[in-house]
Amino acid sequence: MKIYFATGNQNKVNEANIILKGLEGYELEHLKIPYAEIQGTLEEVSKVGVKEIYNKIKKPVIVEDSGFFIESLNGFPGTYSKYVQETLGNEKILKLLKDEENRKAYFKTIIGYFDGIDLKLFRGEIFGSVSKEIKTSGFGFAYDSIFIPEGQNKTFAEMTTKEKSDISHRKLAFYKFKSYLESKVK
Numbered sequence: 776m777k778i779y780f781a782t783g784n785q786n787k788v789n790e791a792n793i794i795l796k797g798l799e800g801y802e803l804e805h806l807k808i809p810y811a812e813i814q815g816t817l818e819e820v821s822k823v824g825v826k827e828i829y830n831k832i833k834k835p836v837i838v839e840d841s842g843f844f845i846e847s848l849n850g851f852p853g854t855y856s857k858y859v860q861e862t863l864g865n866e867k868i869l870k871l872l873k874d875e876e877n878r879k880a881y882f883k884t885i886i887g888y889f890d891g892i893d894l895k896l897f898r899g900e901i902f903g904s905v906s907k908e909i910k911t912s913g914f915g916f917a918y919d920s921i922f923i924p925e926g927q928n929k930t931f932a933e934m935t936t937k938e939k940s941d942i943s944h945r946k947l948a949f950y951k952f953k954s955y956l957e958s959k960v961k
């Protein structure tokens with residue numbers, strides 16, 4: 776069975792493929808079809824987006840909406856993560872946090888799945904902190920070079936895609952999705 780993944784972000788597809796490896800009988804196919812990103816929570820964006828794409832292709836499809844939430848900035852950039860990454864970037868975000876003791880942050884992702892009958896959402900989160908400096912070994916994307924997961928001493932961008940994908944918000948959400956698919960087959 777083919778699962779269509781509608782996203783304009785190739786990094787997400789690369790990670791999803793690593794995460795879903797070994798799921799027998801399912802194949803992920805990247806759909807580069809854009810969908811309207813309404814202003815709302817990750818849950819609302821995923822729900823509306825996945826229905827929109829389903830109505831275009833009439834096949835089981837997923838979308839994934841994510842954000843990076845910084846506690847001392849009241850959750851900013853959150854649902855504005857894409858725009859803020861493109862406009863401010865990591866350097867300016869670190870400046871905003873320059874004198875801040877509380878560096879807690881988390882990634883959250885919501886996968887929306889729709890097959891014409893069942894509409895499901897799967898959530899994944901990972902908690903950690905914002906690093907003092909940008910740190911990368913060339914892996915990852917966007918906020919990865921300023922995020923250190925709890926219990927680790929490296930940023931996501933210092934981990935290989937496989938290492939990140941063992942613990943990431945995306946992994947947790949995709950594993951829930953994977954269990955759902957497996958229970959459907961039985």
Ligand code: ITT
Nearest residue numbers: 782783784839840841842856857860916917918919
């Ligand atoms: P879609 O086409 O799938 O919507 P997108 O890049 O717009 O791709 P999102 O709206 O879900 O994706 O994500 C918002 C932003 O959050 C994204 O552009 C990145 O800047 C950031 N982001 C999401 N997942 C991330 C991750 O695993 N590591 C670092 N940054 C991430």
Ligand code: NA
Nearest residue numbers: 812840841857
């Ligand atoms: Na998006």
